[in-house]
Amino acid sequence: MKQRTAYIKTFGCQMNERDSEIIEQLLSTSGFIPSPDVDNADLIFINTCSIRAKAEHKVYSLLGQLRQYKLRNPKVLIGVAGCVAQQEGEKIFQRMPHVDMVIGTQQIYQIPELIQQLDAGVDRLKPAVRIESSFNIPPFQKQSDFSPSSFPSPSAFKKFVTIMQGCNNYCSYCVVPYTRGNEVSRPVEDILAEIRYMVTKGIYEITLLGQNVNSYGKTNPVADIPVHFAGLLRQVADIPGIKRLRFTTSNPKDLTDELMRCFSEIDTLCPQFHLPVQSGSDHILKLMNRKYTIADYLNKVETLRKYQPAIALSTDIIIGFPGETEEDFEQTMTLLNSVRYHSSFSFKYSDRPGTRSASFSNKVDEEVKSARLACFQSRQDEISLERNREYLKSIVDVIVEGTGKNNLLFGRTPTNHIVHFPPVEETPLKAGDGIKVRITKAGQHSLTGKASGDNDTP
Numbered sequence: 001m002k003q004r005t006a007y008i009k010t011f012g013c014q015m016n017e018r019d020s021e022i023i024e025q026l027l028s029t030s031g032f033i034p035s036p037d038v039d040n041a042d043l044i045f046i047n048t049c050s051i052r053a054k055a056e057h058k059v060y061s062l063l064g065q066l067r068q069y070k071l072r073n074p075k076v077l078i079g080v081a082g083c084v085a086q087q088e089g090e091k092i093f094q095r096m097p098h099v100d101m102v103i104g105t106q107q108i109y110q111i112p113e114l115i116q117q118l119d120a121g122v123d124r125l126k127p128a129v130r131i132e133s134s135f136n137i138p139p140f141q142k143q144s145d146f147s148p149s150s151f152p153s154p155s156a157f158k159k160f161v162t163i164m165q166g167c168n169n170y171c172s173y174c175v176v177p178y179t180r181g182n183e184v185s186r187p188v189e190d191i192l193a194e195i196r197y198m199v200t201k202g203i204y205e206i207t208l209l210g211q212n213v214n215s216y217g218k219t220n221p222v223a224d225i226p227v228h229f230a231g232l233l234r235q236v237a238d239i240p241g242i243k244r245l246r247f248t249t250s251n252p253k254d255l256t257d258e259l260m261r262c263f264s265e266i267d268t269l270c271p272q273f274h275l276p277v278q279s280g281s282d283h284i285l286k287l288m289n290r291k292y293t294i295a296d297y298l299n300k301v302e303t304l305r306k307y308q309p310a311i312a313l314s315t316d317i318i319i320g321f322p323g324e325t326e327e328d329f330e331q332t333m334t335l336l337n338s339v340r341y342h343s344s345f346s347f348k349y350s351d352r353p354g355t356r357s358a359s360f361s362n363k364v365d366e367e368v369k370s371a372r373l374a375c376f377q378s379r380q381d382e383i384s385l386e387r388n389r390e391y392l393k394s395i396v397d398v399i400v401e402g403t404g405k406n407n408l409l410f411g412r413t414p415t416n417h418i419v420h421f422p423p424v425e426e427t428p429l430k431a432g433d434g435i436k437v438r439i440t441k442a443g444q445h446s447l448t449g450k451a452s453g454d455n456d457t458p
Helices: 014-029 053-072 083-088 091-095 108-119 188-200 229-237 257-265 282-288 294-307 326-339 366-389
Strands: 004-010 032-034 043-048 077-082 101-103 128-130 158-162 205-209 244-248 272-274 312-319 343-348 395-403 409-412 418-421 434-442 447-451
Touching (some): 004 014, 014 032, 014 077, 014 205, 053 077, 077 083, 077 108, 101 108, 158 188, 188 205, 188 229, 229 257, 294 326, 312 326, 343 366, 366 434, 418 434
Parallel strands (some): 004 032, 004 043, 043 077, 077 101, 101 128, 272 312, 312 343
Antiparallel strands (some): 395 434, 409 418
């Protein structure tokens, strides 16, 4: 098989990162090796995100730049996958005729077949496209889902595992149900088989992925799922060799007491939870179709902290949703000051095609949105610094991920904090090694420390 090079650029969330891992595996089995840069690639793949307008604009901007690569080398293949591909479909060819293939979110396993079609001379006026909304993860197979790949992994000890796809919530601002489809849960045995196989390859940190993992197994047109998410979490935790277990993302309306209790009962479940709230105003939450109130949300935060006092909470916030008043925004600031998140992802609202909120009136002025976002992020930075200072002088378990600036090693704690620390001369460390670090400095977005004298493996 002729060996060719591939360059993959990923935009967006962890779901897209996992999809890119699958694409890498599929390309590896099709004879491709990684290209460190776009200039020397035989295949350029853009895995896209359309959750916000800014992300979509970046995709089209990059595709526009790639036109020059195609002019210089007409044989280079250019593919677009992900949510923009699913949303735009053949419109991408109209705007970017140099693109060779478009693959929707639910069709990535068809990539080898599409490449074969292109290699066989598919008419360039009718490029390869697969955007059907019929999601189906093939049954787990060692050779296809997690075969050894020539594509490098920055963190060879940890992997994402998709447990479900799609979403049934239809939040009024969100494109996910339209780009990822309705909820489909993977069979339990497929998930467990994949993780067991990963463990044999040296993986010991697993993050379970889904648009709303809390609803795993509740809605499934393909197979009857006999367990709910908390039950699945416990089965994964029972697999020998798993040292750290995480999951994302959760909808507060589906967060059960049984799931929250897992944080106190499963030793390997990391004390870190991303719980998107989106707004601190009940008025805005109703317009968003989030199906919970702030009182509900705060009650669950209190319960989480009761079960796991050390838990680090993060969230998502949309600023300037249509109809958001100054009072609504102040309620979001009140929520921020009440919960005191360790971190948050906050963005200005933008209309997304096909969503209900795109037709809402009372759009918030861009200058107002920008001012509110700056206010929110400034206060979050203050709180993040205050939260991080709580770790000063403490000893934390860190798993090394690599070497950063000034030759400092960096890794993550169970609470998902990034920690920088000097190398240990007597014990050279590599990615995946565990070490105990005493925290000596706290910043807004990371911690700094030095190796502690007590260095049992985390």
